[in-house]
Amino acid sequence: MAEQKLGNPAVVGLAGFGLTTMILQFHNVGWMGLGPVIWLGLIFGGLAQMIAGLQEMKTGNNFGYCAFTAYGCFWLALTLLLIGNHYDIYTSSKTDIGWFLVAWTAFTAILWVGSMRIHGALALTFTLLLIGFILLDLAHFGYPALTVVAGYELMATAAMAWYIMAHIIYADVFGRDILPVGKPWIN
Amino acid sequence: MNRAGKTIGWLVVLLACGTGRVAMAAESGTATAEEAISKVRAAARFLHNKGTSGYAEFNNRDGNWVWKDSYVFVYDCRQDRMIAHPMRPDLVGKPIMQITDNSGKYIFKELCKAGSEPHGNWVEYAWSKPGAGALSRKISYALAADITFASGIQVSAGIYDETMTLKQLDAVLEKMSDPSRYQAL
Numbered sequence: 001m002a003e004q005k006l007g008n009p010a011v012v013g014l015a016g017f018g019l020t021t022m023i024l025q026f027h028n029v030g031w032m033g034l035g036p037v038i039w040l041g042l043i044f045g046g047l048a049q050m051i052a053g054l055q056e057m058k059t060g061n062n063f064g065y066c067a068f069t070a071y072g073c074f075w076l077a078l079t080l081l082l083i084g085n086h087y088d089i090y091t092s093s094k095t096d097i098g099w100f101l102v103a104w105t106a107f108t109a110i111l112w113v114g115s116m117r118i119h120g121a122l123a124l125t126f127t128l129l130l131i132g133f134i135l136l137d138l139a140h141f142g143y144p145a146l147t148v149v150a151g152y153e154l155m156a157t158a159a160m161a162w163y164i165m166a167h168i169i170y171a172d173v174f175g176r177d178i179l180p181v182g183k184p185w186i187n
Numbered sequence: 188m189n190r191a192g193k194t195i196g197w198l199v200v201l202l203a204c205g206t207g208r209v210a211m212a213a214e215s216g217t218a219t220a221e222e223a224i225s226k227v228r229a230a231a232r233f234l235h236n237k238g239t240s241g242y243a244e245f246n247n248r249d250g251n252w253v254w255k256d257s258y259v260f261v262y263d264c265r266q267d268r269m270i271a272h273p274m275r276p277d278l279v280g281k282p283i284m285q286i287t288d289n290s291g292k293y294i295f296k297e298l299c300k301a302g303s304e305p306h307g308n309w310v311e312y313a314w315s316k317p318g319a320g321a322l323s324r325k326i327s328y329a330l331a332a333d334i335t336f337a338s339g340i341q342v343s344a345g346i347y348d349e350t351m352t353l354k355q356l357d358a359v360l361e362k363m364s365d366p367s368r369y370q371a372l
Binding site: 033082095 | 333
C-alpha cells in the first residue's frame with residue numbers, strides 16, 4: 001500500500017502570515033481602515049496560522065512549529081488588543097503597543113538567525129520582517145512617520161512569504177521546482 | 188467727602204459691570220483660549236491611549252468633546268480627510284485641503300502646518316459658530332495626535348473671538364506649555 005501523501009502545513013501558515021501582514025500594511029500606508037485587518041487577523045493570521053503552526057510539530061520542523069504558532073498568537077493578541085481598546089477592556093496606549101512590538105522584535109531576531117540556516121528566501125523574509133518590526137518600534141517611540149515606511153517595507157516581507165508558499169505549492173503541482181529559494185546564508 | 192463718595196459709587200458700579208460681564212460670558216458659554224488648549228491636549232492624549240477606535244467619540248454632539256460654543260474635531264493631514272466632526276457630519280470622510288474661508292485661506296493647510304509644530308499652534312480663519320448661520324472670526328489651536336498604526340492625525344478646537352490678537356493667544360499657549368506649571372503631554 002502506498003504511503004498516504006501529507007500536505008505541508010507551511011503553505012497555510014505562510015498564506016496567513018503573508019495575507020494579514022499585507023493587509024495591515026494597506027492600512028498603515030493609508031489605503032484602508034482597520035476593520036478587515038481585525039477580522040482577517042483573527043481568522044487567517046491568527047487562527048489558521050496557529051493551527052498550521054501546531055501541525056508543524058508532526059513534521060518535525062521546530063522552526064515552523066515555533067514561528068507559525070507564535071506569529072499566529074501575535075495576530076490573535078494584536079487583534080484582541082485592538083478590540084479591547086474599542087470596548088475599554090485593558091486599554092493599550094500607543095506606548096503599550098510599542099513595547100508589545102519591541103518584545104516581538106526581539107523574538108523575531110532569534111528566528112532570523114535560524115532562518116539563515118534554512119534557505120535564502122526565508123532568510124530574506126526574516127531580514128525584511130525584522131527591519132519592519134524595528135521601523136514599527138521607532139514609529140511607536142517618537143517617529144510616527146515611519147509607520148508608512150514600515151508599511152511599504154512589510155509589504156515586501158509579505159510578498160516574500162507568499163513567494164515561499166508559491167515555491168512549495170508549485171513544486172507540488174508542477175512536479176518540479178519552479179521558484180528557486182536559494183542557498184542558506186549560513187552553511 | 189461727597190466727591191470721594193461719588194468716586195467709590197462709580198467704582199462699585201464699574202466693578203458690578205465687570206463681574207456681570209464675566210458672569211455673562213460664563214452663562215452664555217463662550218469657550219476660552221485656555222479651554223481650547225486643554226481640550227485639544229486631552230483629546231490628543233485620549234487618542235494616544237485609545238487608538239483609532241477613539242475617533243467615533245468625536246462625532247458625538249453630546250459627548251465630552253463639545254463644550255460651551257466650541258468642540259474638538261479630528262482630521263488626517265496625510266490622507267486629506269476629515270476623521271470626526273461633531274457639528275458637520277457631512278464633512279466626515281471627505282477631503283479637507285481644498286476648504287477655504289471667505290478670504291480664500293486654505294484652512295486645513297494652515298491647521299496642518301500649525302499642528303505639526305512641537306507644541307501645536309493657532310490658526311485664524313472664518314467659520315460659522317454652532318447654531319449660527321453667519322461667519323465669525325475663529326481661532327483654532329491645532330496639535331498632532333500620536334496614534335498607533337496611524338500618522339498625520341491632528342486634533343483641533345477653536346474660540347470665536349473678535350478682539351483677541353494672535354500675540355495674546357501665543358502668550359496663553361506659551362504659558363500653558365510651561366512644564367513646571369502645566370503637566371507635559
